[in-house]
Amino acid sequence: MKQKWIRPQTTIEKFVPDEYIAACWGVCCDTDWSNNYEEWQGDYSKGVTHDAAHCGNPSNQVIFDDDDDGIADRMIETGTDGLGNLNCTIYWNESFSGIRNIASVKPGDIIYWTTRASDGREWNHKGTVFRTNYDRPNHS
Amino acid sequence: MKLSYRKPQMYSFPNLGGLTNRQAAALTDEEFARYMERSKRVEYGKVYRANPDVLMRKMCDEAILVPVGKEITMNGLIDINSTVQFLWEQFQTPRTIPQVLARAQEEYEDEDGCMEREIRSFVKDYVSINFIREEENYETKMD
Structure with a gap:
């Protein structure tokens, strides 16, 4: 005997759109070092500047652990001065030549990263990584 | 004699006939009916498959879909319900809507x-959230 057809029904529970679990480290830009770097390479006068309210604020560097394995997968800069969210590319040293896999970053490391705006300007940052989650000492 | 009252229901179907909604709405009723038939033929020629990054888990009589891939940003x-469970199982292999309907x-x-x-409405909704994908260049084989 055939079953009775009932309308297909989908119910979403605990729906949290686009919410990722943050990795357990953070970083803020050493704005003095970074402004000196921009001056040295001639970009400071072109509006490539760093300040405490933007990249210097640790809350503005958001590190994502997309698969919740305790290892960072990507970093973006939020709270920019009208530039929207910017993807960060992390490097091993101040020459900004070798891209560093974000998964290798751990608290205590000094990291270098760049952000690029849609108008072509590129910022060079430096910062010391600090731990944000003391409940999970075995993680990042 | 009174009509029997039915719960109001809304279904949404894709517009695949090549006109914008505004253009389609400007057609006469007869033209519009032909246009909708054409759109439906296109829709029925498409092959769909469940996104492998969405897993179905069963618990007693209930079933739950769990997105596991990075593409679907839904925690x-x-x-x-049992009907979606049936449809989900059908789309584990590439199928057209007429095949699943049969x-x-x-x-x-x-x-x-x-x-x-x-x-039709289920497929459109699930395609819109990437739970079901259209299979490109897939040769339709009726089974």
């Missing part, structure tokens, strides 16, 4: 005559 569990007609009694509309 949640999706409760589905399977559903074998399994279910369609007393209200809503089955076809509800399957």
Whole structure:
């Protein structure tokens, strides 16, 4: 005997759109070092500047652990001065030549990263990584 | 004699006939009916498959869809009823809507005559959230 057809029904529970679990480290830009770097390479006068309210604020560097394995997968800069969210590319040293896999970053490391705006300007940052989650000492 | 009251239902179907909604709305009723038939033919020629990054888990009589891939940005569990469970199982292999409809007609009694509309609407909704994907360049084989 055939079953009775009932309308297909989908119910979403605990729906949290686009919410990722943050990795357990953070970083803020050493704005003095970074402004000196921009001056040295001639970009400071072109509006490539760093300040405490933007990249210097640790809350503005958001590190994502997309698969919740305790290892960072990507970093973006939020709270920019009208530039929207910017993807960060992390490097091993101040020459900004070798891209560093974000998964290798751990608290205590000094990291270098760049952000690029849609108008072509590129910022060079430096910062010391600090731990944000003391409940999970075995993680990042 | 009074008509029997039916719960208001809304279904959404894709517009695949090549006109914008505004252009289609400007057609005469007869032209519009032909246009909708054309759109439906296009829709029925498409092959769909469930996104492999969405897994179905069963618990007693209940079934839940769990997105596990990075493509789907949804941290949640999706409760589905037995009909969606059936449809989800059908789309584990690439299938057209008419193929799934034929399977559903074998399994279910369609007393209200809503089955076809509800399957079309289900596919459109699930495609919009990337739970079901259109298979490009897939040769349709009726089974």
